[in-house]
Amino acid sequence: MTPAARLAAAAAILDSIAQGRQPAEAVLKAWGQQNRFAGSKDRRAIADRVYKVLRARGRLSWIMGGREDGRALVIGSLAALDGLALEDIEALHSGEGYGPNPLSKQERARISAGEGELPGWVAAGLPEFVVADFQKTFGDRWADEAAALMQPRAPIDLRVNTAKATVDEVEAELREAGLAPERTLRSPVGLRLAAEPPPNVQALEAFKDGRVEIQDEGSQVACALAGAAPGMTVVDYCAGGGGKTLGLAAAMRGQGTLVASDVVAKRLENIRPRLARAGVEAELRLIGQNGGGMEDLNDRADLVFVDAPCSGSGTWRRRPEDAWRLTAEEVERLHALQVRILGQAAKLVKPGGRLAYVTCSMLSRENEASADAFEASHPGFRPVSLLPQTLRYGGAESSRLRLSPASTNTDGFFFALYERTP
């Protein structure tokens, strides 16, 4: 493919991403399968352009006068991110072959005008309502937090399944396979691989045999802080794909009862092969939106882990397209759902037992505000001090912890722990 044809393809892919809900990665993969003439270098160049645009979408749209179509964003990226001169951009838009059509008068005027003074939220590359939340939460540090959240090439973290192997053994095995794993700073069972060149983790024997799982260090830390231990009755209330279920199961070392529940049957089904691969067990339970189906566990659990549905904004460095799909209304809906789920899950905690609240969100409305609302309506639950752990994890508050790409080089996470007073 010519450089111009790659640009046209990137623009079309950006339009598909904007029109649907699919992850950018899936749209790119589908495009590759439907356009077999594109070689690996073409696919790589197109993906690079697509992600570059997604990470700077707000700024590029601003430069192009508010246009949000793929063509405009790609043109904006050539000017603002690649620093190409107008003539070079025109040369790539000759309209010949499979390249994009010539620039319009307005497009030419837009890129000739330059960026001018950018409002803070535009420069940050995040939607305006998100920046307002960041400013409230992070104060002077908000721009650093925003920038790190939209940075490319997040590392790939592995959690060693201590039910099957030690961290030393897996580290040696990965080195043998030609990789260069590093110990994670905060999770005692984590190994970190660089994002480039992208390691094919699924092809590793250690993965196929369940000695490692892909799991961000932030997730690993949340599991560790919850304090699951052998002999406990533990409920992973929003089990989803089962990432945390596996971490909790490993901490329980096959002793006690682990129930993984969710409202979506397909998600629970996906956990089954992961449990088998990891050599651990959990009861999988489909529950109703209002918590129906868990009554037998009322007042019985030592630990209820609520990894609540959230915006996923803590993972935007991996999925920047999601930043542009989120609305303020959706955040409000999620906040209300989080508070409701916490109330349902709290019923399962036995006197003296614990409730962990976790999100992979960066937004205070889903984090502090949901935790505040739960505390206000549940005086029988007292916040548990995470000190000295929070010191080790770099957190500020004693019973709440925030992790983020800028502060801990993990995905963004929020963690709060409560104990039901006896």
Ligand SMILES: C[S@@+](CC[C@H](N)C(=O)[O-])C[C@H]1O[C@@H](n2cnc3c(N)ncnc32)[C@H](O)[C@@H]1O
């Ligand atoms: C953040 S995801 C969980 C991710 C999972 N714990 C993991 O580590 O892979 C949130 C999950 O909550 C589930 N969920 C949504 N509403 C729920 C409800 N009312 N009760 C329980 N789970 C719910 C969703 O189906 C989704 O799987």
